[in-house]
Amino acid sequence: MATVETKPMTAHEFFDWVHQSEHRDRFFELDRGEIVEMPPPGKHHGFVCANVARILGVFAAGRKKGYVCTNDSGLIVERHPDTVRGVDVVFYEDSETTADMERQYSISPPVLAAEVMSPNDRINAMMRRVTQLLNFGVKLVWVIDPQGRDVSVCRLGQTPRIFTEDQELTGEDVLPDFRCRVADFFVTPGSR
Numbered sequence: 001m002a003t004v005e006t007k008p009m010t011a012h013e014f015f016d017w018v019h020q021s022e023h024r025d026r027f028f029e030l031d032r033g034e035i036v037e038m039p040p041p042g043k044h045h046g047f048v049c050a051n052v053a054r055i056l057g058v059f060a061a062g063r064k065k066g067y068v069c070t071n072d073s074g075l076i077v078e079r080h081p082d083t084v085r086g087v088d089v090v091f092y093e094d095s096e097t098t099a100d101m102e103r104q105y106s107i108s109p110p111v112l113a114a115e116v117m118s119p120n121d122r123i124n125a126m127m128r129r130v131t132q133l134l135n136f137g138v139k140l141v142w143v144i145d146p147q148g149r150d151v152s153v154c155r156l157g158q159t160p161r162i163f164t165e166d167q168e169l170t171g172e173d174v175l176p177d178f179r180c181r182v183a184d185f186f187v188t189p190g191s192r
Contacts, residue, residue, distance in 0.1 A: 008033030011082040015074075015104045027072065033081030041118055048116045048146050051185050052089045056112075059178055066093045066111075066175075074105035075113075077136040085129060089114040090138075091175070109137035111174050116144045130154050140174045144185055151182050 009017065014030040017023070027038040041049075053070045060066040072086030090110035113133050117126065130141050134156040143152040149165040153172075163169050163182050171178030 004028070004035040004037055006035055008081055009035065011074075011076045011079075011084050011105055014082070014084055027086070029086055030082055030084040032078065032083055038086070039118075039120060041116075044146060045116055045118050047188075048144060048185055049088045049114075051187075052114050052116070052142075052144065055180050055184060056089065056091050056114075056178075059175075060091070063177060066091055067096075068092075069106075069110070075109070075133070075136065076105050076107050077132045083132065085132060087113045087133070088116045093175075109133075109139075111138070112140045112142070112171070113138045114142040114144060116146065119147070140172060142169075146186060149183070149186050151185070 006017070009030060010033075011030060014028075014035065017035070018028050027040055029036050029038060049070060053068050057068045060068060069090045069092070070088065072088065073090060074084045074086055075090070077083050077085050084105050087110075091112040091114075092108075092110045094108065115126065115129060126143060130143060133141050134154065139155070141154040143154060143160070145151070151163045151169055152160040153163065153169070154160045155172075165181075165183040165186065167182055169180055169182050170176075
């Protein structure tokens with residue numbers, strides 16, 4: 001991750017900046033007004049993110065409530081100076097329709113955020129992200145570790161709990177009807 005030399009920006013200015021043609025196919029976040037370039041995620045990272053999104057999407061469709069956003073959808077987690085985090089997978093339970101949705105970054109917290117660890121992620125940087133998400137109002141954060149094949153469940157004011165691939169993960173009181181095996185995040189269809 002490298003800081004890009006620019007003047008400090010707001011989330012709105014950052015949105016316009018990242019959508020300029022010369023920044024296409026590059027990944028950025030805004031950290032307290034400073035632009036930070038992120039390395040592009042690898043194939044395995046994308047595969048795990050897609051599994052998480054698919055499982056949550058099927059869950060939402062089955063209950064006809066909630067929706068999933070992926071692809072590092074931006075959340076404004078702090079203001080003055082602004083911080084925009086691109087979260088791997090988020091789950092909302094509000095009543096927004098596609099016509100109502102923000103066209104830029106969300107100012108409303110999802111109920112669940114899932115971050116998939118990459119090989120170059122540092123634990124302290126990830127925990128800072130988790131803290132920002134929880135302070136923003138996200139009720140449940142999953143930190144998914146493909147290498148360790150486990151999930152750390154994080155909640156505001158609580159010690160993270162780790163679930164291994166042979167355990168069942170639930171949505172706790174946030175999504176009380178959600179259940180899946182942790183291993184389902186890490187396998188291709190038909191390989192179980």
